[in-house]
Amino acid sequence: MSTATITAQDINKLRQATGAGMMDCRKALTETNGDFEGAIDWLRKQGQKVAAKRSDREAKEGVVVARTTFDNKVGIVLTISCETDFVSKNADFVAFATSIADAAIANNAKSAEEVNEVTVNGAKVSDMINDKLASIGEKIGVSRFERIEAPYVASYIHGANRMGVLVGLNKEAPEAGKDIAMQIAAMNPLAVDPSSIPATTVERERAIVTEQIASDPKMAGKPAEMIAKIAEGKLNAFFKENTLGAQLFVKDSSKSVTEYLKSVDSELKVLDFKRVALG
DSSP states (O other): OOGGGOOHHHHHHHHHHHOOOHHHHHHHHHHTTTOHHHHHHHHHHTTOOOOOOOTTBOOSEEEEEEEEOTTSSEEEEEEEEESOHHHHTOHHHHHHHHHHHHHHHHTTOOSHHHHHHOEETTEEHHHHHHHHHHHHOSOOEEEEEEEEESSEEEEEEETTTTEEEEEEESSOOHHHHHHHHHHHHHHOOSBSSGGGSOHHHHHHHHHHHHHHHHTSGGGTTOOHHHHHHHHHHHHHHHHHHHBGGGSEETTEEEEEHHHHHHHHOTTOOEEEEEEEEOO
């Protein structure tokens, strides 16, 4: 893509995603021939602290609902999206979304497609959505669905149904489950531990920090081994900030999340989590 085909809309999209300035976004897109993901990496390689890219953020408006089964072995979190906050804050729409979530957990739905086939009071969810669309005049639907199955699943809703969290633990621990769910809501980790982060994400991060270091004038002439060692140190800092177990526990910053879990029960572990947020 040439500079001439990079539109104001392209630049604005990158600004919204990264928080970088307009001219920096234009240059990043120009340098990467319009490759959006490449432009994000280009900005970071220049040392800019861009906003974190998170897959948990999707629909801008809607209602997030989390539910667990009676025995807390299964949990779901779903988003019923809409177009305006006027609709998302409406009590009837919240009740509508909640009824869908209740039916989904009761029928052990495992995907958004299965949710659409579930019935509520004799009506299929997909038909209910079409009827609601016709009555309110906005595009709505099940835009996000996540599910966890574990020995114990805790759920948490934050900010008037704008964020939902599920936490799967290896044993029953209601209070710890809630604490960890609140931690995830606040600190937005990428994964439970470094081994849970996709290898492609790790390699992408390693490439970025390595280029940052190599382009530093102070590192001119330094051996590749030294640059690689410093890069690994930065990568470890990335893991500490972005993996749940290594994060400082928000309710007691004197210990990590892993240390907090051990203080509750020496064998207590987080197996998985899901975080779904509007915005």
